[in-house]
Amino acid sequence: MTSGLREPGEIESWDEAVDVVVIGLGAAGAAAALDASRRGAETLVLERASGGGGTSSMSGGVLYLGGGTALQRACGFEDSPEEMYKYLMASCGDGPDEAKIRLYCDGSVQHYDWLLEQGVPFKPVYYHGVSGEPPTDDGLVWSGSERVHPFCDIAVPAPRGHVPQMIDQAGPLLMQKLVAAVEASPARIAANHRCTALVQEPDGSIIGVVAETFGEERAIRARRGVILTTGGFINNRAMIDAHLPLLNRCMVRIGAEGDDGSGIRLAVAAGAATIHMSAGSISLPATQPWGLKRGLLVNAQGQRFINEDAYYGRLGEWALFHHGGRAWLVVDDAIFEQPEYPREVVAVGETPAELERELGLPEGSLESTMALYNHHAEKGHDPVFDKLPEYVQPLTKPPFGAFDCTTENSIYAAFTLGGLHSDVDGRVLDPEGRPIPGLFGAGRATSGLSVGGYSSGLSLGDGTFFGRRAGRCAASN
């Protein structure tokens, strides 16, 4: 017997029968359960932990939304689905899912309203000055690379990070509200239930699940569908080794214990296809506060490799995937600030050459990089990486220092982006692109909007958006 898979003949009797079974109660699972039950489907959510929340409640709570949401308008920002679409198509990595991005942008305004209806509060105040997760309870932030090269030339920028109103606890708040909404809905929640197998008919259809609760096995029939919202696989060493081994070097792995790829593995055992399994979100928060964007991020050859004003999700991906996690942020005395995250100043020098020696970089390499940068910065521009003029300033005031941005000594916060191949209605697909009857997925168990170049809020965003669609589709199955 393939592990994680049962045939109907192995089920002596069903302990329970419902229309829709949702596996996992993070943001995607909650959204799926809400919309499935509102469509009239008898819905049961199985959560392996003792309560809902999952990785979503460990997150910063940011949802990437736009196109002119009520929050954007209240904060005085214009946006359109078209500009949002252009940004996402350009920034979401190589080979993003155009159909999902299209629907998401067109439905984003309505999706924000839906979040309000579930009781998720957003303070209509724009916060400027820190990326992704503001230190306040303000509602709107920049959470991507919209304003910087090359994206500012591609799409009209707008801030799209929508943050539930609670200082430092926006993720827990989001999940508290969504779980409360599920509890208030007809859907039922069974905590401490770990799904151990899908039940598959010989014709390929998924007709139920087997779950374990306190050592006891229960067979649950799903008349209309099973929705996998089990999260990614950052906490599964074998899967990380098999798909994106560089993530083993990251100090911070963003994910609840349950992010071990269990749902992905269950579906693969049932014949599902996975896509973009090597994609990951890697945040390197090296430029907080933003004044540090005036620094130079250099690799082991003393070369710059990205415009330092790019979003930190982009910085981390470039540093890890393209430069082996060997990076330092170089500053001079004029721009030095205490960084938000504790990061060691690993080297100081009275000249670029001395700093270079202290860092052990090849002779002349950093000196040459800084000379070229300063040459252009005197005139206020950066033709090599096109950093915005506001962050371009010659680094000439000694002493010079370098913050350690290597994987060994800095925060690289990682989670996985690849997963099951699903269509826009959450149907899980086989290798030929055909739906596996009765099997649905959403959230990071699936490949969603971003397959690289991450903007914060895309996972909570696509998880809830496509979770709802999966719930509705399963309910109508």
Add this chain to the structure above:
Amino acid sequence: MTSGLREPGEIESWDEAVDVVVIGLGAAGAAAALDASRRGAETLVLERASGGGGTSSMSGGVLYLGGGTALQRACGFEDSPEEMYKYLMASCGDGPDEAKIRLYCDGSVQHYDWLLEQGVPFKPVYYHGVSGEPPTDDGLVWSGSERVHPFCDIAVPAPRGHVPQMIDQAGPLLMQKLVAAVEASPARIAANHRCTALVQEPDGSIIGVVAETFGEERAIRARRGVILTTGGFINNRAMIDAHLPLLNRCMVRIGAEGDDGSGIRLAVAAGAATIHMSAGSISLPATQPWGLKRGLLVNAQGQRFINEDAYYGRLGEWALFHHGGRAWLVVDDAIFEQPEYPREVVAVGETPAELERELGLPEGSLESTMALYNHHAEKGHDPVFDKLPEYVQPLTKPPFGAFDCTTENSIYAAFTLGGLHSDVDGRVLDPEGRPIPGLFGAGRATSGLSVGGYSSGLSLGDGTFFGRRAGRCAASN
């Protein structure tokens, strides 16, 4: 019904029954069939084309072997399994399969002898001066980055490219000999048979296949096992989009028409796991003849990004995956040579600054790169990328020129490296790492030795080596 999969109840009657069915007659399939039939298993090879050969017969025929083969010794080179192991572990990308590499290195001398026994001829002459595929019929060449940084510090270098004896036709010769050996063996070959489905018991075991031949469907029972040797997926656009979309930019796709991932998809439908699906071999033959290694390979920021003496398989991967396929090889008049492959000299300048302008690189960028390089090259070294001294020479003699190494205008020769997860005996594994009973794989339908930083000959090498192991294991099943 999940496509590509049948249940036994759907098979009215078996048209034929054998012990082992091999799908695909490239190098891996031939090796599997030979060793399965020699173990006494009644073996049938199904090939969708009208004859054997596959991608192997379109290749350069190089097999990466070492550890002190008879050919290496005849050419006066010392090698050991341990040094070969150290090189492969260091060079085969992130997260290579250590168990496979270990076995391969330990068995490489014997595997070379086996190739001789199959009638594959090797001329015991070492060829110096061109990588991978010599323009002669000589037998031994350098086909990797063994002698260059960082590998020369990790393992004692030895040439390990073993090339069958025929000018420009080593790949076809290899396959001619291997197919002839299969024909002379008890194994049977059925050409024009395309496998369209695996037959899977409810317990997960694979017990046969369905094949199509001239519009007719035939069910073939495999009493001991089915071995998938169907090649990679370079010719499947949807799979490339899903796993390594950058390969869409490559002008040359190395693969027979059959490299459409069919075997991978059949196995995934049956619950198999895939690994390293984003790994690819990308050859950028920009430094042939080797004198051109004295040039500088620069990216769109005018920066160097690799030691130019690295093997061309490594150059291509770096240029494509880390620098978006934007690269130029800069030379001066002193080192200019007519390159082996036609590549356009896209820009010429009397000074580095003029060349830089002609290339449209940021002002001062190439100038700065060349100044730093020349500064060190005067003293004969390259501390930034550690190119070997024999290729380090200041580029100071005008005019300066640049060969176009962008994906649009140069040869990037690509094929896929990821595939089914298999163990050292070719058993195809499910997502929990457990064998799917009766299902085996070898060659590029599986993930093999290299998951990056390619050395030529690894695919024919691991395909035949692990193909044989799969054949023996299936035969003993």
